[in-house]
Amino acid sequence: MATASGLATTLGGPAMESFVRRSPRWSSTTSPSAHGVRLPFRPALRSRRGLKVGRVVFPRCEAPADRVVDAAVAVAAASSRASSFSALEQLKVSAGDRYTKERSSIAVIGLSVHTAPVEMREKLAVPEAQWPRAIAELCDLYHIEEAAVLSTCNRMEIYVVALSWHRGIREVIGWMSKASGIPVPELRQHLFMLRDGDAIRHLFEVSAGLDSLVLGEGQILAQVKQVVRVGQGSGGLGKNIDRLFKDAITAGKRVRSETNISSGAVSVSSAAVELALMKLPKSHALSARMLLIGAGKMGKLVIKHLAAKGCTRVVVVNRSEDRVAAIREELKDIEIIYQPLTEMLSCAAEADVLFTSTASETPLFMKEHVEALPPVSEAVGGLRLFVDISVPRNVGSCVSDVENARVYNVDDLKEVVEANKEDRLRKALEAQVIITEELKRFEAWRDSLETVPTIKKLRSYADRIRVSELEKCLQKIGDDALTKKVRKAVDELSTGIVNKLLHGPLQHLRCDGSDGRNLDETLENMHALNRMFSLDTEQSILEQKIKAKVEKAQR
Secondary structure, eight states: OOBHHHHHHHTOTHHHHHHHHTOTTOBSOOOOBTTBOBOOOOOOSGGGGEEEETTEEEEOOBSOHHHHHHHHHHHHHHHHHTTTSOHHHHHHHOOSOHHHHHOOEEEEEEEETTTSOHHHHHHHOOOGGGHHHHHHHHHTSTTEEEEEEEEOSSEEEEEEEESSHHHHHHHHHHHHHHHHTOOHHHHHTTOEEEETHHHHHHHHHHHHTSSSSSTTOSHHHHHHHHHHHHHHHHTOOOHHHHHHHHHHHHHHHHHHHHHOTTTTOOOHHHHHHHHHHHHSOGGGTTTSOEEEEOOSHHHHHHHHHHHHHTOOEEEEEESOHHHHHHHHHHOTTSEEEEEEGGGHHHHHHTOSEEEEOOOOSSOSBOHHHHHTSOOOOGGGTSOEEEEEOOSSOSBOGGGGGSTTEEEEEGGGGHHHHTTTHHHHHHHHHHHHHHHHHHHHHHHHHHHHHTTHHHHHHHHHHHHHHHHHHHHHHHHHHOGGGOOHHHHHHHHHHHHHHHHHHHHHHHHTTOOSSSSOOOHHHHHHHHHHHHHHHTOOOOSOHHHHHHHHHHHHHHO
16 A cells, blocks of 8 residues: 555655656546545556656556546645655654554565666676675665665666665665666666565566566576575575565466476577577578687576587687586587686687676677677678677677677567567466466465564563463462472463463464455454553554664664
8 A cells, every 4th residue: 555645755846746747547446535545556567557757667556537636746745845854753643554654565676678778787787796785785774674686687676675665765776876876867767666566576477587588588587596595695685575585486486387488488598599690691600600708507508509509619718617617518419618718819819609698797898809800701791799698798889889790788689589479478378377376375474474563562461461470379379389390380381371362362363364364354453452452552663663773873
């Protein structure tokens, strides 16, 4: 759920007016409530069903258009007057219901091959070795509780649990701008943002390969798994993000096994090989001299697909020989020749086609390097081909200016990946059923967390009474009459009685989707217990968390 005040805070002043002018797609199903206009978010498939400011995507809202405009403009004016309030103060005076107040939001902010060119993506790319540092910096932001970074050649996405979603998003965009050196206005033109159910569905689709340039490709699932491994190794993933990514892995596995969407699908590496062979004369495509820079996972797949196409020899330039030797041992149908990185330019001079796939943050080939290379044979078209599947790019854009060279990057693979796409699109529709099931499971798990504070307070309340009454009883009996065994038995008896008495009430605070109980009923039970036992949970957990963040920053 979100309220008009939430949108106004994000899009106050001129931004809100622009938002209202450019958003004709709101439908009329919801009327304003006593607390303001409610704008329920609906699950969406990526950005196609979202609202955009520039190209920042907001999940589509449903409310009467005229009422939303009037309310939004009014709230936008009010938000400018309240801008001096702290997040904590604004939460205290907000009129949203308790569930909305106390629940942190899961959000994803990022860009992908669908929203930004490679020139933009490479500036924001975060190497895997820097993920822990990025997570730590993001979690230090005032309104960010948990974070994870998914950075690949086709996307850079940041997943967060935000205490205040609109402020959290603003902080993350600021962090991205600072890390990349891209001004916020320019950055916003390429970003998408999704919240809660939309963000969860998006990650599940990403893991299943439905959001990939190559529909159904398998490597993205391994990359999602790597986010979990790196996050757990650095201790950076919180319980929500950890569970979110693990459930995304489950969704990705189910989609691949139950829909067979990956059968016949091409990968980025295979598309790169296909593109190179398409650009060579058919009569000499397989005899062209092939060079690969980098022997990582993508590089290994390039060699594998070259062998499958009938190529018999490839030179591999890599920092160490061990990885090349392991690939040579596995792929025996193609001759693999190792050369150290120091020989890269001399190897390039003897190559017709160069594939680059390294984690280098700076280009390996610049215009002056390529201009110094000898011309290639007319038999292969007289052009030296550079197929760069790295992000950041390994081949400088200036190389395109060299007369006898042609440069292709991951954005140029689209003409290849259309193959078998129609069949995989049919399977993608089947995949959405699976993703919806996994989405419901995750949201049910997350709903179950809402009552945890009340459960803890009720247990603590009952245990305080138990201990107090037990002490009174033991004092009356006297220490002389009590053996250690009897004292232990009495303590266990009192604990057992409390547990049995609490079992029924606590069962009515469970909302994990296993018994059909809905969230509204569970929240009613929670409020009733809070009132009956004076559990003092009226101050929102969200307020406490933000206050703790502020105090930590001030120390």
